[in-house]
Amino acid sequence: SPNVVTVAEALVTLFLMPWLIILVWLADNNWFMGEKEAKVADDGGEAGAGGDEEAGRVASDNNSVASKNCDVMRRNNERYFDARKNALRHFMGSKKPSFKDADDDKTKSEEQQALLEAQNDDAFPVFQFPTAHFSFLETVGNAKLSIMRMGKLDCDAKIAYETVDGTAKEGKAYSAAAGTLTFKPYESVKHVYVAIIHDDVWTQDQSFYMVLSQNEEAGEQVSKVGKMSRAEITIIDMDSPGIFCWVETATQDFMSTDSFAYLIIERRKGCSGEVQLKIKTVEDTAFAGVHFEAMDEVVKFADGEASKTVKIKLLPFKKPDSDSKPTFTVALETTGEKGGAEVSTEAGLIPVRLSHNGSVEEEGGELITWPEQFRQSLSVGGGEDMEEAGGVELFMHYLSITWKLCAAVVPPPHFHGGVPCFSVALIFIGIITAFIGDIASVFGCLIGLNDAVTAITLVALGTSLPDTFASMISVQQDDNADNAIGNVTGSNAVNVFLGLGLPYSISAIYWVTVDPK
Numbered sequence: 001s002p003n004v005v006t007v008a009e010a011l012v013t014l015f016l017m018p019w020l021i022i023l024v025w026l027a028d029n030n031w032f033m034g035e036k037e038a039k040v041a042d043d044g045g046e047a048g049a050g051g052d053e054e055a056g057r058v059a060s061d062n063n064s065v066a067s068k069n070c071d072v073m074r075r076n077n078e079r080y081f082d083a084r085k086n087a088l089r090h091f092m093g094s095k096k097p098s099f100k101d102a103d104d105d106k107t108k109s110e111e112q113q114a115l116l117e118a119q120n121d122d123a124f125p126v127f128q129f130p131t132a133h134f135s136f137l138e139t140v141g142n143a144k145l146s147i148m149r150m151g152k153l154d155c156d157a158k159i160a161y162e163t164v165d166g167t168a169k170e171g172k173a174y175s176a177a178a179g180t181l182t183f184k185p186y187e188s189v190k191h192v193y194v195a196i197i198h199d200d201v202w203t204q205d206q207s208f209y210m211v212l213s214q215n216e217e218a219g220e221q222v223s224k225v226g227k228m229s230r231a232e233i234t235i236i237d238m239d240s241p242g243i244f245c246w247v248e249t250a251t252q253d254f255m256s257t258d259s260f261a262y263l264i265i266e267r268r269k270g271c272s273g274e275v276q277l278k279i280k281t282v283e284d285t286a287f288a289g290v291h292f293e294a295m296d297e298v299v300k301f302a303d304g305e306a307s308k309t310v311k312i313k314l315l316p317f318k319k320p321d322s323d324s325k326p327t328f329t330v331a332l333e334t335t336g337e338k339g340g341a342e343v344s345t346e347a348g349l350i351p352v353r354l355s356h357n358g359s360v361e362e363e364g365g366e367l368i369t370w371p372e373q374f375r376q377s378l379s380v381g382g383g384e385d386m387e388e389a390g391g392v393e394l395f396m397h398y399l400s401i402t403w404k405l406c407a408a409v410v411p412p413p414h415f416h417g418g419v420p421c422f423s424v425a426l427i428f429i430g431i432i433t434a435f436i437g438d439i440a441s442v443f444g445c446l447i448g449l450n451d452a453v454t455a456i457t458l459v460a461l462g463t464s465l466p467d468t469f470a471s472m473i474s475v476q477q478d479d480n481a482d483n484a485i486g487n488v489t490g491s492n493a494v495n496v497f498l499g500l501g502l503p504y505s506i507s508a509i510y511w512v513t514v515d516p517k
Contacts, residue, residue: 010508014501020493125183126151127159127212128226135234142193143174143233145210149183149190150226157183157223158215161192168206168235173197180215196235207234241275242267244332245347247307251327252350254314257357259417261292261312263330263350265299271306277343278333279310284351286326291317291354298335312352316414319356327353368412377404406432436462467491 026032127149136143149157162178163170170176175195183190194210212229214222247264254261265277281288281295288294293313301308312330320326332348368376380389380397389397397404410428411420437459444454471484478484 010504017497125157245344286328
């Protein structure tokens with residue numbers, strides 16, 4: 001459509017902006033990492049093979065909301081991924097990662113030996129489980145157990161199976177299963193399903209067994225059972241109200257310019273019922289009212305809710321005389337009432353350390369005030385080293401004094417969490433942008449340039465220079481170029497997709513409505 005922007009073209013340009021935002025959000029949350037979910041499932045529990053696979057899947061589904069909330073708050077992707085894996089371990093009732101002891105190594109080697117012996121037996125079909133231990137959540141419904149056929153494969157073969165009580169009793173914790181499986185030639189794996197009974201009463205984790213035995217029918221191919229012909233099936237109870245703890249136990253670092261300290265509480269080893277938990281800040285070298293706002297509140301967890309984010313208001317403070325960093329502690333406590341929560345003895349406290357950010361505008365150790373902004377805008381160099389100001393500094397000061405006074409109208413950034421500063425600055429940006437656009441158009445008219453040429457030269461240069469300097473400073477201060485690249489691409493995307501797409505869409509829709517021809 002020469003010289004005409006159609007409604008379709010305008011809307012495509014405009015909607016590329018939210019599409020880009022969605023892609024960036026997905027990338028930032030590691031949605032394009034193909035192996036991420038597989039790694040989480042692998043680390044989800046202690047059992048092996050089929051049981052682990054199903055339990056990991058169910059636990060991952062139940063804990064997805066908590067994991068994504070943690071993902072938003074993590075400052076470092078690697079720390080978040082580790083926290084997610086550990087949260088999944090605890091949510092399934094697994095132990096913390098630790099070094100295997102000699103007994104664990106021995107069990108592992110025995111299982112490997114059993115598999116090798118069965119594989120090398122060419123005289124008979126050999127049946128056994130792929131692992132001697134399976135684990136399932138109580139909410140799994142049907143537990144899926146794999147039975148492997150090894151050794152001789154070129155014939156029909158049968159194997160009998162049945163469940164046997166352990167601490168879990170038939171009819172209360174699971175439904176009995178027994179029968180015979182027939183394997184066709186070269187069929188190596190079949191599955192047996194055992195119904196797990198879910199009740200609303202919390203109990204310790206229970207287990208029962210499934211046992212394989214030789215089929216003794218006359219005329220049938222003789223088969224053997226391997227060393228792993230008896231498997232223990234553990235049922236992980238999820239009806240407990242859970243144990244509450246912080247996702248991170250290491251000291252959490254925040255800057256004096258941060259508005260809030262975000263901390264994540266997690267509910268592990270069950271999330272049944274509505275419970276209450278008290279959150280309390282404890283002073284150390286950081287003091288309430290000076291470095292942070294005190295908190296002593298009761299937080300409610302709904303039935304099935306696995307995590308919550310705690311927001312602690314941080315306050316800007318003066319730079320300490322020494323290099324020490326103020327710290328305080330946030331504690332989880334029980335309420336002592338019915339429906340109260342159990343708090344982890346190991347992860348019920350989390351230290352918070354505050355670092356002073358030297359980029360905060362201060363004057364004589366005090367945060368800058370609104371009148372001080374006007375005083376600085378009228379002074380060469382902001383009122384510092386005025387005697388040493390040269391000709392260039394004086395020229396630039398008087399050239400830009402109008403803009404300095406306009407900027408001084410914006411409220412200081414530490415007022416009310418920075419909301420007034422952001423709002424007023426946004427309004428000023430819009431006004432100044434319109435003003436500069438008109439000046440550029442008039443200037444182009446005076447020297448004989450049409451608006452299109454003016455837009456891609458003078459206006460484009462004026463909008464790109466600040467981004468260029470911002471990216472340069474970012475590269476100098478950071479140990480990578482992530483912020484610089486994000487700044488450049490983000491700025492250009494907004495200019496093209498939003499800056500052009502929005503007026504294009506309004507104009508195209510208007511003219512189609514007024515004059516369809």
